[in-house]
Amino acid sequence: MIRVCLVDDQTLVRQGVRSLLELSQTIRVIAEAGDGRQAVEVIPQVKPDVVLLDMRMPVMSGLETLQYLSERGELPPTIILTTFDDDQLVLAGIKAGARGYLLKDVSLEQLVTAIETVASGGSLVQPVMTQRLLSGLEHMQNEFVSLDRPDPLTERETEILRLMAGGYSNKEIANSLGVAEGTVKNHVSNILSKLGVRDRTRAVLKAFELKLV
Numbered sequence: 001m002i003r004v005c006l007v008d009d010q011t012l013v014r015q016g017v018r019s020l021l022e023l024s025q026t027i028r029v030i031a032e033a034g035d036g037r038q039a040v041e042v043i044p045q046v047k048p049d050v051v052l053l054d055m056r057m058p059v060m061s062g063l064e065t066l067q068y069l070s071e072r073g074e075l076p077p078t079i080i081l082t083t084f085d086d087d088q089l090v091l092a093g094i095k096a097g098a099r100g101y102l103l104k105d106v107s108l109e110q111l112v113t114a115i116e117t118v119a120s121g122g123s124l125v126q127p128v129m130t131q132r133l134l135s136g137l138e139h140m141q142n143e144f145v146s147l148d149r150p151d152p153l154t155e156r157e158t159e160i161l162r163l164m165a166g167g168y169s170n171k172e173i174a175n176s177l178g179v180a181e182g183t184v185k186n187h188v189s190n191i192l193s194k195l196g197v198r199d200r201t202r203a204v205l206k207a208f209e210l211k212l213v
Helices: 011-021 036-046 062-071 087-096 108-119 127-134 137-143 155-165 170-177 181-195 200-209
Strands: 002-007 027-033 050-054 078-082 100-103
Touching: 002 011, 002 036, 002 108, 011 027, 011 108, 027 036, 027 108, 036 050, 036 062, 050 062, 050 108, 062 087, 078 087, 078 108, 087 100, 087 200, 100 108, 155 170, 155 181, 155 200, 170 181, 181 200
Parallel strands: 002 027, 002 050, 050 078, 078 100
Antiparallel strands: none
16 A cells, blocks of 8 residues: 655645545555645654645745755655646756656546556656756756766667656566566666766656657
8 A cells, every 4th residue: 555645735635636546446645734844744754655745835835845855864755746837846846856746637547657656666757748847957957967968878778768757667667678676776777877867757857858768
């Protein structure tokens, strides 16, 4: 069972997401918070497997929440809940440690898949917003070591990078390719090193920017 914490200042949004997740057999909402201040108190206590986090909240924003928990090593795998006009906040949230994002009008199937993906170590970069997000990368160039072409990826590394862009976890990639999970981890480590980034989400974003996938 995947344990989820909902963080959103809109009660109706939390109730809606909770109602959707109650239909799932694999996910359970164990905690809720109405703002970032409540979130940074409850999340270290309940230790959820995944956090669904709104970015625009009073008292303490979603971005401040991400930064606070990340600095203390207490940030669980987190999915940003966003709208189409939140591109810059999404980019900042990914920089602060979020694994990806979802639109607030997401379907149950998409929501469950996203939570399962992030809980198993994957990242979530929805194609519908990728180009909009990438248009804001110029404001985050200091995040990457360089936007020049990285060291060439091998054919296998490129294949794995494409699967990473699809949101697949190391285990799922290993099963798909018929190799050991440890082998995939080594390839992912090489990919991150060659792209000059420190996590999978940034690797996928940079790969799109450089048209590697």
